Structure formats: C-alpha cells, structure tokens
Amino acid sequence: MFETLTPPPADKIIELMAQFRADPREDKIDLGVGVYKDPEGRTPVMRAVRTAATRVWEAETTKAYVGLAGDAAFNAAMAKLVLGEAHDPARTASVATPGGTGAIRIAAELIRNTAPGATVWMSDPTWPNHPAILKYLDIPQTSYRYFDTTTGEVDFDAMMADLAGVQRGDVVLLHGCCHNPTGANLTADQWLAVADLLGDKGALAWIDIAYQGFGDGLEADAFGTRLLAKQLPEVLIAASCSKNFGVYRERAGVLMALSAKGTDRDVVQGNLNTLNRVNYSFPPDHGARLVSTVLDSDDLRADWAAELEDVRNSMLGLRTQLAEELRRLTNSDCYDFIARHRGMFSRLGLTPEQVATLRKEHGIYMVGDSRINIAGLNAQSVPVLARAIAALDG
Numbered sequence: 220m221f222e223t224l225t226p227p228p229a230d231k232i233i234e235l236m237a238q239f240r241a242d243p244r245e246d247k248i249d250l251g252v253g254v255y256k257d258p259e260g261r262t263p264v265m266r267a268v269r270t271a272a273t274r275v276w277e278a279e280t281t282k283a284y285v286g287l288a289g290d291a292a293f294n295a296a297m298a299k300l301v302l303g304e305a306h307d308p309a310r311t312a313s314v315a316t317p318g319g320t321g322a323i324r325i326a327a328e329l330i331r332n333t334a335p336g337a338t339v340w341m342s343d344p345t346w347p348n349h350p351a352i353l354k355y356l357d358i359p360q361t362s363y364r365y366f367d368t369t370t371g372e373v374d375f376d377a378m379m380a381d382l383a384g385v386q387r388g389d390v391v392l393l394h395g396c397c398h399n400p401t402g403a404n405l406t407a408d409q410w411l412a413v414a415d416l417l418g419d420k421g422a423l424a425w426i427d428i429a430y431q432g433f434g435d436g437l438e439a440d441a442f443g444t445r446l447l448a449k450q451l452p453e454v455l456i457a458a459s460c461s462k463n464f465g466v467y468r469e470r471a472g473v474l475m476a477l478s479a480k481g482t483d484r485d486v487v488q489g490n491l492n493t494l495n496r497v498n499y500s501f502p503p504d505h506g507a508r509l510v511s512t513v514l515d516s517d518d519l520r521a522d523w524a525a526e527l528e529d530v531r532n533s534m535l536g537l538r539t540q541l542a543e544e545l546r547r548l549t550n551s552d553c554y555d556f557i558a559r560h561r562g563m564f565s566r567l568g569l570t571p572e573q574v575a576t577l578r579k580e581h582g583i584y585m586v587g588d589s590r591i592n593i594a595g596l597n598a599q600s601v602p603v604l605a606r607a608i609a610a611l612d613g
C-alpha cells in the first residue's frame with residue numbers, strides 16, 4: 220500500500236533547518252527555526268533546569284506510569300505560571316501533553332468532538348502548524364486579518380472588522396504573547412476590546428502561549444491570557460515549556476480547559492484524559508518533571524526567572540541594535556518596528572525574491588515570509604544583516 224503515497228507538503232521551517240545545515244559557508248547566519256541561541260550560537264540547558272535534572276535523577280525511584288493527565292504537580296504549577304491570580308482550580312481541567320503542539324492537537328480534537336460545526340478563526344499569518352493540524356482533522360477554519368505589512372504593526376481595525384463575523388460557538392485562536400511569525404502584539408486596551416467582542420459573540424477563546432517570558436516579562440506576557448480567563452466563561456489554553464524552559468526536545472506542554480459555572484469540571488477532565496489516551500496514553504513526564512521541580516522550588520525558580528530575564532533582555536538589545544543599524548543605513552524609520560516587536564520573531568516585510576537573495580548571496584537564512592529569529596543574531600552579525608538588507612534591490 221505504501222506505493223500509493225505521495226510526497227506530503229513540507230514544513231517550510233523544518234525544511235530550512237536542513238538547508239542551513241547543508242550550506243558549507245562558514246559565515247552563514249541561521250535566522251530560521253525558533254530556538255533561542257546565545258551570542259555563541261549555542262542553545263544552552265538553563266542553569267535551573269540542569270540542577271532540577273540532578274534533583275530529579277537523585278529523587279526518582281521509578282519510571283512507572285504516572286497517569287493519563289500527567290503529573291498533577293506539573294499541571295498545577297503551569298496553571299499558576301500561566302494564569303496567576305486568575306487561576307481557579309474549580310474551573311480548570313488540564314492534561315500534560317507532548318509539547319505545546321500536543322496541547323494544540325488535543326484542543327483541536329476536543330473542539331471537533333464537542334462542536335463539530337464550529338469554525339476556528341486564526342490570525343493571518345499564524346504559525347503554520349495551526350492550519351495544518353486543523354486541516355488534518357477536517358475542522359472548518361478561516362482567518363482574520365492581523366498584520367499591517369506597511370507599518371509592521373497589528374492592523375487592529377481590520378482584525379476587529381473580521382472578527383465581527385464570528386458566529387456563536389465559533390473558536391478564536393489567539394497567540395498569548397510574542398506573535399509567531401510577525402512579532403507584533405496586541406496592547407492591553409486591544410486585549411480588552413477582544414475580550415469584550417468574544418464575550419458578546421459567545422465565542423470560545425483558544426490561546427496558544429508558547430513564549431511566556433520572552434516578550435515583556437513573565438507576568439506582562441500573560442496579561443491577555445489571564446484577562447480572557449477571568450472574563451470569558453470558557454477558555455482553552457495550550458501552553459508550551461519548550462522555549463521558556465529551553466526543554467524543546469523533552470516535549471513538555473499543557474492543555475488547560477476552563478469551564479463555565481454549572482459545567483462539571485470532572486467530566487471535562489475525563490474527556491481530556493481520554494483524548495490523551497487515544498493519542499498516546501500517558502504524556503511524556505521527564506520534561507514536565509524538570510519544569511515542576513524548577514517552579515516548585517524557590518531557589519531554582521528565582522534562578523530560572525533571572526536567566527529567562529537575561530535571555531529576554533539580550534533579544535531586546537539585538538532588536539534595538541538592528542533597528543538602529545537599519546535606520547542609519549537606509550536613512551529611514553521603516554524598520555523601527557523591529558524594536559517595538561516582542562518575542563523571538565519579527566517579520567521584516569521582504570519579498571520572497573529578497574529572502575532568496577539574502578540566502579544565496581549572503582548565507583543569511585530566514586523563513587520565506589521574511590520572518591527572522593532575533594536570537595539567531597549577535598552583536599557582530601547584526602551589522603552584517605543590516606548591510607545585506609540595505610543593499611537589497613526594490
């Protein structure tokens with residue numbers, strides 16, 4: 220039967236990883252996949268995570284199964300991290316998942332099973348795995364305008380105009396912070412307006428939060444998620460630990476389903492457990508255990524938060540440097556948005572041809588839509604990138 224298979228569409232970002240590796244040029248620059256890199260180009264194991272690994276190793280006496288929902292300590296620690304004061308255990312069902320992607324997949328299946336006719340609204344553009352997973356599950360999907368390519372900012376009027384078409388029971392997917400791929404984010408006032416609109420429409424809010432702590436800080440980055448959690452009766456939250464704990468390959472994430480008064484939380488929990496079971500039974504435990512060990516011990520948590528703050532500030536420094544270089548070299552403020560963007564990514568607004576030129580002539584790799592990973596830069600490569608951009612035709 221395998222002879223009937225046809226090549227599947229490639230994930231452009233993962234494809235780019237292979238192309239970069241195959242490029243023999245020593246001075247090549249990787250601004251592709253969203254992985255944090257220090258100025259030496261390394262993706263370090265965070266200090267607190269390394270210590271947690273030692274503690275887990277010393278304390279762990281068994282590798283027996285934990286449970287379908289994963290470790291309760293991890294789920295509780297993540298609910299507190301993401302929701303803060305807005306966390307209401309009586310409304311919250313949650314399962315550990317293989318990364319944030321696993322949480323997105325389980326959320327999508329829950330939506331398909333519970334509200335088969337609902338349309339999922341996504342920002343245009345969004346992380347390509349969002350539409351890919353929904354399409355794979357045959358879930359109706361549509362997009363709302365989000366990004367103004369001329370200013371590099373959120374086109375909020377267009378977003379709200381499109382969301383006016385949301386029907387009762389539809390699902391609206393939002394990036395909790397650090398929008399991927401654009402880097403452009405909602406202001407607090409805009410979050411308030413979105414929360415009101417979703418409430419008025421009777422829509423389900425679905426938040427994907429994969430970069431908490433990478434934008435304006437751990438608390439500030441959770442503002443929108445917490446607001447929606449407080450204001451709306453039902454909310455789905457898919458949170459990833461890959462980036463902010465640097466545990467990418469461990470596959471640690473969590474899906475939280477916040478239900479309305481009158482809904483039996485245990486029934487929601489049972490359904491999430493079942494979705495875990497029919498997909499992979501028990502979720503991975505090791506990464507989740509590293510995360511809860513960090514979050515539940517005062518010393519490790521403080522050290523983790525401090526290192527995350529350094530990571531965040533180093534990206535902000537690179538943003539400022541790149542925006543200033545480009546301002547100087549192009550004699551215009553058309554790239555100032557880079558300094559205003561938050562998170563790992565900025566979409567530069569270059570054409571596919573310009574992206575190809577940067578790759579061919581300068582060994583600078585960015586995603587075809589001109590998304591750059593800011594953390595792929597360092598103080599030395601920022602001027603190299605800026606000069607290459609300034610030299611582009613058109």
Ligand code: PLP
Pocket residue numbers: 253317318319320321346394399427428429459460461462467471472
């Ligand atoms: N959501 C967004 C927007 C992302 O950029 C990522 C990135 O990796 C994820 C979810 C999930 O990541 P992971 O499955 O590696 O935890």
Ligand code: TYF
Pocket residue numbers: 230232233251252253254346348399
């Ligand atoms: O957008 C990124 O680069 C990260 C990493 O299928 C990633 O979110 C990219 C593609 C993918 C899974 C993760």
